[in-house]
Amino acid sequence: MGFYVLRRVIYALPIALSVTVVCFLLVHIAPGDPLNAVAPADAPVEVINALKVAYGFDQPLPVQYFRWLGRALAGDLGTSVATGRPVLAEVMTAVVNTILLAVFAAVLGFSLGAVLGGMAGYRHKGIVDRIATALSVIGVSVPHYWLGMVLTIIFSSKLNWLPAMGAGPGGSKEWLWDAEHLRYLVLPVTTLAVIPLGIVTRTIRALVADILSKDFVQALRAKGMSDRAVFLHVVKNVAPTALAVMGLQLGYLLGGSILVETVFAWPGSGFLLNTAIFQRDLPLLQGTILILCMIFVLLNLLVDIIQPAIDPRMRRS
Amino acid sequence: MNDSPISPPLVSVTDLTVTFGGRRPVHAVNGVSFTVGTGEVLGLLGESGCGKSVTLRSLIRLHPPKRTTYGGRIQIDGQDILAMSEDQLSRYRGSVTSMVFQEPLLAFDPVYTVGKQIAEAIRRHTGIDASAARTEAIRLLDRVQIPQAAERFQAYPHEMSGGMRQRAMIALALSCRPKLLLADEPTTALDATVQIQILLLLRELQREMGLSIIFVTHDIGVAVEISDRVAVMYAGRIIEQGPIAEIISAPAHPYTQGLLSSTVTQGMRGTRLEAIPGAPPDLAALPPGCAFAARCRYAGADCVESVPDTGADAGREVACFHPLPPPLHEGAADAHAR
Ligand SMILES: Nc1ncnc2c1ncn2[C@@H]1O[C@H](COP(=O)(O)OP(=O)(O)OP(=O)(O)O)[C@@H](O)[C@H]1O
Ligand SMILES: [Mg+2]
Numbered sequence: 303m304g305f306y307v308l309r310r311v312i313y314a315l316p317i318a319l320s321v322t323v324v325c326f327l328l329v330h331i332a333p334g335d336p337l338n339a340v341a342p343a344d345a346p347v348e349v350i351n352a353l354k355v356a357y358g359f360d361q362p363l364p365v366q367y368f369r370w371l372g373r374a375l376a377g378d379l380g381t382s383v384a385t386g387r388p389v390l391a392e393v394m395t396a397v398v399n400t401i402l403l404a405v406f407a408a409v410l411g412f413s414l415g416a417v418l419g420g421m422a423g424y425r426h427k428g429i430v431d432r433i434a435t436a437l438s439v440i441g442v443s444v445p446h447y448w449l450g451m452v453l454t455i456i457f458s459s460k461l462n463w464l465p466a467m468g469a470g471p472g473g474s475k476e477w478l479w480d481a482e483h484l485r486y487l488v489l490p491v492t493t494l495a496v497i498p499l500g501i502v503t504r505t506i507r508a509l510v511a512d513i514l515s516k517d518f519v520q521a522l523r524a525k526g527m528s529d530r531a532v533f534l535h536v537v538k539n540v541a542p543t544a545l546a547v548m549g550l551q552l553g554y555l556l557g558g559s560i561l562v563e564t565v566f567a568w569p570g571s572g573f574l575l576n577t578a579i580f581q582r583d584l585p586l587l588q589g590t591i592l593i594l595c596m597i598f599v600l601l602n603l604l605v606d607i608i609q610p611a612i613d614p615r616m617r618r619s
Numbered sequence: 620m621n622d623s624p625i626s627p628p629l630v631s632v633t634d635l636t637v638t639f640g641g642r643r644p645v646h647a648v649n650g651v652s653f654t655v656g657t658g659e660v661l662g663l664l665g666e667s668g669c670g671k672s673v674t675l676r677s678l679i680r681l682h683p684p685k686r687t688t689y690g691g692r693i694q695i696d697g698q699d700i701l702a703m704s705e706d707q708l709s710r711y712r713g714s715v716t717s718m719v720f721q722e723p724l725l726a727f728d729p730v731y732t733v734g735k736q737i738a739e740a741i742r743r744h745t746g747i748d749a750s751a752a753r754t755e756a757i758r759l760l761d762r763v764q765i766p767q768a769a770e771r772f773q774a775y776p777h778e779m780s781g782g783m784r785q786r787a788m789i790a791l792a793l794s795c796r797p798k799l800l801l802a803d804e805p806t807t808a809l810d811a812t813v814q815i816q817i818l819l820l821l822r823e824l825q826r827e828m829g830l831s832i833i834f835v836t837h838d839i840g841v842a843v844e845i846s847d848r849v850a851v852m853y854a855g856r857i858i859e860q861g862p863i864a865e866i867i868s869a870p871a872h873p874y875t876q877g878l879l880s881s882t883v884t885q886g887m888r889g890t891r892l893e894a895i896p897g898a899p900p901d902l903a904a905l906p907p908g909c910a911f912a913a914r915c916r917y918a919g920a921d922c923v924e925s926v927p928d929t930g931a932d933a934g935r936e937v938a939c940f941h942p943l944p945p946p947l948h949e950g951a952a953d954a955h956a957r
Pocket of ligand 2: 673
């Protein structure tokens with residue numbers, strides 16, 4: 303097991319490294335000069351050149367890359383051009399806010415999806431199954447920014463029950479655990495939970511129906527096991543794949559949804575990404591993408607490690 | 620104690636019918652009657668799709684409850700199976716009657732160890748604690764000649780060979796000392812040498828435990844090896860049954876004869892039953908008469924009009940209007956049977 307974990311970690315390293323390369327190149331591939339955002343368009347050539355030296359842009363690319371990587375590893379992702387604050391601090395605040403949203407949305411979507419999908423799988427082709435299937439198709443195909451807007455119009459504008467914008471009263475970015483702040487979570491969490499809900503429902507429905515059609519379920523009944531005992535066997539069989547799918551969905555959620563966070567002005571990483579793009583704040587953009595990608599690599603690694611721990615069939619390979 | 624002549628047979632199936640619902644109902648079993656005595660092995664023989672598995676599974680009501688309609692009567696160990704509640708049924712399954720499946724790799728849950736699945740059955744029916752169940756499961760694995768039983772207890776199904784899995788399946792089926800074992804082609808998925816070992820093991824355990832077995836097979840060689848009596852099925856009916864030696868030496872039903880000649884000419888063991896021209900009838904649209912009439916050389920006008928009854932004759936039954944005459948040296952066949 304320890305060896306397996308080590309091997310997975312080693313496999314993840316080149317992926318992480320390529321991510322850093324892509325993130326680095328982003329600045330140079332992006333249209334326009336990275337200095338445009340800092341220097342006025344009509345700045346004299348001497349000023350531009352001085353800035354180039356200051357930012358290290360006069361060095362060859364590989365040199366720039368390794369310098370940048372070294373700083374990044376030390377926790378220095380530069381300063382935001384727009385706010386002048388360190389990128390790392392900006393990104394961390396945003397990531398925490400996004401994690402908050404993601405975890406709530408995941409808990410809601412996964413638990414509801416597991417129950418719905420499980421019921422549908424057991425009642426294959428029955429009425430519950432049809433309803434669950436319809437819901438999951440809607441969940442996956444409805445554009446969620448649109449859903450977000452509809453929810454805002456209904457529950458915020460018309461009924462005035464819930465706040466529509468921000469993560470706390472007065473547009474504060476720092477999260478607090480109180481009822482007032484929790485109210486700000488309701489609409490974005492609901493909106494964000496719809497897609498994982500749909501996907502988890504669909505996945506678990508298919509898995510459960512498949513397991514129930516297996517011979518060993520007949521064999522369990524043939525040896526006198528109760529429905530409850532059979533259910534436990536089904537859960538244990540479904541768990542590895544279901545957890546893998548959930549892990550992936552959690553990954554997407556943690557990446558932050560640009561659209562949903564923008565609709566609700568939620569100060570998370572998606573919103574930050576949006577801001578960075580529109581303000582052409584390249585250091586911020588670079589840092590945000592880098593950290594989000596690293597979170598994704600880490601999550602994939604976790605799924606890879608956890609899955610064989612619960613599925614004996616995968617242990618050998 | 621079961622030796623007294625008045626004791627009823629362990630299994631008594633009377634006029635069993637099984638129909639699967641749907642737009643075109645499938646009449647998989649159409650009036651099957653047989654008995655199995657204590658310690659007796661009945662072989663159930665017939666072509667693919669003739670309803671052997673459906674008959675067998677009916678004895679523990681394993682078919683999907685919503686889509687299945689049963690008729691007739693199944694009496695096992697004094698209990699009326701078709702009248703049982705779900706609760707009674709789950710207590711009866713695995714304790715009085717248990718089952719061995721054709722493909723042991725598919726019949727074990729892949730994410731549980733084999734040992735755990737045996738212990739689980741033991742605990743279900745005896746209520747003993749986990750460590751006692753574990754000890755008993757290891758004893759059973761050892762009893763079915765699995766080497767290093769204590770280690771194998773921890774093995775997952777995919778970590779065992781086919782033959783070993785089937786042994787474990789037998790250990791599981793016998794774990795709660797059932798009176799009746801249902802075996803649905805338990806050796807078909809195995810290669811020939813392993814097949815023989817499993818048959819010998821089953822025979823040995825059967826004698827030791829005084830077990831009754833209903834053994835489904837395609838393979839006449841296997842049926843000869845294991846059975847005391849055989850019942851030959853066709854299109855959901857038993858068309859002939861009797862002691863194995865008599866059926867082999869003097870088949871009375873033309874279908875049985877066809878089955879036998881198709882295998883005997885190719886050697887007794889290991890060959891599939893085929894070579895009778897034509898195909899079995901559609902179970903959703905059975906003819907009014909004998910289901911075999913369309914393929915039968917001896918069929919007359921009466922055969923297509925009504926279904927022949929089984930005439931019972933000293934433990935020998937044939938459902939045919941024109942049974943084949945016994946061979947001239949009938950005495951020899953009789954002697955063979957004893
Ligand atoms: N659950 C079910 N629903 C509908 N039809 C079924 C069901 N189970 C079996 N049948 C049908 O009943 C008929 C008899 O099937 P059965 O499995 O008993 O055949 P068999 O004699 O065991 O054949 P084989 O040797 O291939 O196992 C087949 O036509 C099969 O399609
Ligand atoms: Mg079968």
